[in-house]
Amino acid sequence: MASATLSTPAKAGIRAPAVPAWVWALPPVALLALVFLYPLALVVQQSFQPDTGGTSIRPYADVFASEAFREALWTTVWLALASTAGCLVLGFVLALVIAFVPFPGARAVSRFVDVFLSFPSFLITLALLFIYGTVGMANGLWTDVTGAAEGPFRFLTTPWGVLLAEITYFTPFVMRPLLAAFSQLDTAQLEAASSLGARAPRIVRQVILPEALPALASGGSLVLVLCLNEFGIVLFTGAKDVTTLPMLVYGKAILESDYPGACVVAVVNVLISVGLYGLYRVVSRRAGA
Amino acid sequence: MGIRFDAVTVAYDGNVVLDALDLTVAPGEVMALLGPSGSGKTTALRAVAGFVRPASGRVFLGDRDVTDLPPHRRGIGMVVQQYALFPHLRVEDNVAFGLKARKVPKAEIRTRVAEALEMTGMGAYARRHPRELSGGQQQRVAIARALAIRPGVLLLDEPLSALDAQLRSGMLAELARLHRELPDVSILYVTHDQMEALTLADRIAVMDKARLQACGTPRELYRAPANAFTASFVGNANLLPVTVGASGAALGTAELKIDTSGAAPGASATLCVRPHLVGLGDGPNRLTGTVTEIQWRGATHRLYVDVDGHRVMADLPELRTPPAHGESVTLHFASEDAVLLPAGVGDHG
Ligand SMILES: Nc1ncnc2c1ncn2[C@@H]1O[C@H](COP(=O)(O)OP(=O)(O)OP(=O)(O)O)[C@@H](O)[C@H]1O
Ligand SMILES: [Mg+2]
Numbered sequence: 001m002a003s004a005t006l007s008t009p010a011k012a013g014i015r016a017p018a019v020p021a022w023v024w025a026l027p028p029v030a031l032l033a034l035v036f037l038y039p040l041a042l043v044v045q046q047s048f049q050p051d052t053g054g055t056s057i058r059p060y061a062d063v064f065a066s067e068a069f070r071e072a073l074w075t076t077v078w079l080a081l082a083s084t085a086g087c088l089v090l091g092f093v094l095a096l097v098i099a100f101v102p103f104p105g106a107r108a109v110s111r112f113v114d115v116f117l118s119f120p121s122f123l124i125t126l127a128l129l130f131i132y133g134t135v136g137m138a139n140g141l142w143t144d145v146t147g148a149a150e151g152p153f154r155f156l157t158t159p160w161g162v163l164l165a166e167i168t169y170f171t172p173f174v175m176r177p178l179l180a181a182f183s184q185l186d187t188a189q190l191e192a193a194s195s196l197g198a199r200a201p202r203i204v205r206q207v208i209l210p211e212a213l214p215a216l217a218s219g220g221s222l223v224l225v226l227c228l229n230e231f232g233i234v235l236f237t238g239a240k241d242v243t244t245l246p247m248l249v250y251g252k253a254i255l256e257s258d259y260p261g262a263c264v265v266a267v268v269n270v271l272i273s274v275g276l277y278g279l280y281r282v283v284s285r286r287a288g289a
Numbered sequence: 290m291g292i293r294f295d296a297v298t299v300a301y302d303g304n305v306v307l308d309a310l311d312l313t314v315a316p317g318e319v320m321a322l323l324g325p326s327g328s329g330k331t332t333a334l335r336a337v338a339g340f341v342r343p344a345s346g347r348v349f350l351g352d353r354d355v356t357d358l359p360p361h362r363r364g365i366g367m368v369v370q371q372y373a374l375f376p377h378l379r380v381e382d383n384v385a386f387g388l389k390a391r392k393v394p395k396a397e398i399r400t401r402v403a404e405a406l407e408m409t410g411m412g413a414y415a416r417r418h419p420r421e422l423s424g425g426q427q428q429r430v431a432i433a434r435a436l437a438i439r440p441g442v443l444l445l446d447e448p449l450s451a452l453d454a455q456l457r458s459g460m461l462a463e464l465a466r467l468h469r470e471l472p473d474v475s476i477l478y479v480t481h482d483q484m485e486a487l488t489l490a491d492r493i494a495v496m497d498k499a500r501l502q503a504c505g506t507p508r509e510l511y512r513a514p515a516n517a518f519t520a521s522f523v524g525n526a527n528l529l530p531v532t533v534g535a536s537g538a539a540l541g542t543a544e545l546k547i548d549t550s551g552a553a554p555g556a557s558a559t560l561c562v563r564p565h566l567v568g569l570g571d572g573p574n575r576l577t578g579t580v581t582e583i584q585w586r587g588a589t590h591r592l593y594v595d596v597d598g599h600r601v602m603a604d605l606p607e608l609r610t611p612p613a614h615g616e617s618v619t620l621h622f623a624s625e626d627a628v629l630l631p632a633g634v635g636d637h638g
Contacts, residue, residue, distance in 0.1 A: 186373060188369050188371055191338070191369075193390075194359075195338050195339075196386055196387030197438065202390055
């Protein structure tokens with residue numbers, strides 16, 4: 001009897017007539033539409049409205065034809081891909097050490113990774129500026145020691161500087177899910193592998209890495225999308241000739257007042273991000289993650 | 290290949306969990322490490338595998354001192370309770386793992402994987418993933434994986450305790466068969482189940498509180514336990530405090546004619562009698578008391594009798610008219626079925 005009552009709560013007649021489920025979905029959807037979808041729609045709409053009036057694909061044709069856009073697109077993509085690759089490698093190695101090499105303070109380090117995630121990205125860039133900037137510590141030390149007028153470290157304003165800053169800042173985003181995955185790993189598996197005769201490198205490749213793949217995929221795709229859209233780091237390194245898509249949007253909208261052009265670049269940026277995210281979902285589902 | 294513990298002591302943070310263990314497993318022998326939870330069984334096994342470093346003492350495999358050798362160079366097969374199969378690898382690749390790590394030629398790997406799977410009856414499941422197997426099947430794969438590298442020593446840490454009772458007795462028979470097929474492999478079998486130890490082992494090492502309490506064949510431990518802990522842990526036992534007399538021992542007012550050689554008259558000792566060797570009615574060594582509890586166990590009746598404040602258990606063939614609760618009864622046992630243990634060894638009752 002009890003189970004019959006439980007399975008048909010509506011018949012119990014205690015509650016008021018049930019509200020259809022979709023009603024509960026209304027507030028979040030409305031909020032989402034207001035703060036996110038509506039501005040996005042405006043951006044898309046604006047991108048089809050050249051300053052000359054009317055609605056056309058002129059802004060797209062103009063932007064796609066410009067050398068600056070194509071360069072920014074290429075810079076954005078390779079920087080994002082290289083940063084992601086760097087973060088994956090560095091993050092995997094660091095997470096391995098923290099999780100599996102017993103050293104005092106491993107716990108504190110892994111806590112710090114969490115704190116690091118909350119730092120604003122420009123902070124890291126600022127720190128790098130203090131160290132490697134034209135008037136930073138490294139160059140200062142060099143000029144003090146050698147008496148030269150200028151130090152040798154000037155890579156910070158090149159794409160390599162941006163790459164370094166992005167890898168430094170985003171690596172913890174990869175480590176986070178990896179550390180979570182490693183803490184789930186059955187140590188009995190590692191012990192079984194080593195009693196079967198496997199040394200550490202083989203255990204990493206054949207036991208730990210396969211288990212870490214889903215975490216690597218999710219961390220990597222997050223970092224990729226974040227890098228594609230990164231603005232603060234590129235701005236703060238002060239690399240004049242490193243123009244990424246977000247920088248281009250900023251330049252067109254604020255400096256050139258070319259709103260349709262800025263919107264076109266923004267739409268392209270959004271499409272790349274969403275496209276890569278979709279690709280990741282498809283791939284990760286295939287991988288059974 | 291034999292295993293030898295030479296005064297192996299293991300401590301965690303100054304806490305001694307294995308206290309100067311001396312134990313030798315002969316080549317081809319099955320040794321069960323039997324003891325209650327936390328007695329240090331797993332620790333002893335992990336010292337052989339190389340996952341804990343003894344604070345002092347040496348571990349030998351055959352003639353080789355392996356104390357300072359890392360696990361991957363010890364050549365040991367190990368199977369644990371939770372299987373620890375590699376989930377992303379198929380059964381055949383799990384079994385091949387150790388062979389690849391040892392750089393065995395490809396063609397040979399194939400035949401040895403097939404052989405190991407055949408031996409454990411898992412030949413038909415080679416292409417499956419571990420998650421597609423039952424617990425018992427997974428444990429067979431884990432055993433196949435350990436045997437594929439042809440180890441001289443097989444370490445089993447409660448390999449059956451994740452399985453249900455029926456499967457467990459089947460697997461126990463399987464393990465016994467495997468050992469007959471591989472007579473040169475020494476097996477160290479950790480368990481807290483005395484049935485498993487009695488069934489499978491050539492000898493049993495009984496552990497308690499980080500120490501080896503006794504070591505011997507199942508029969509020795511059962512017939513002539515060295516101390517009270519062993520007596521009560523290997524099979525059931527009545528342990529009664531007695532005073533040694535000139536030609537026997539006294540339990541309260543009852544005079545018992547038993548072999549007291551080795552004990553000084555007037556000394557206290559513990560008398561051990563197995564419950565199924567205690568009979569109802571008059572006999573050579575008489576104990577009189579009142580029935581405090583009767584349990585019917587199908588083929589037998591278990592009687593709990595209070596004799597001068599000591600509880601005596603008797604397992605009797607099913608009684609047609611069992612005594613009533615509170616009734617006064619007389620029990621007896623044969624002199625040769627009693628063992629006199631030194632008093633105060635172990636405080637278990
Ligand atoms: N890594 C560790 N750190 C600290 N103490 C440990 C560690 N491993 C085991 N111990 C302690 O050592 C003692 C013996 O543990 P061990 O695992 O050898 O017991 P066991 O006989 O195998 O018990 P069980 O039957 O429950 O498996 C226990 O008291 C346990 O708490
Ligand atoms: Mg254990």
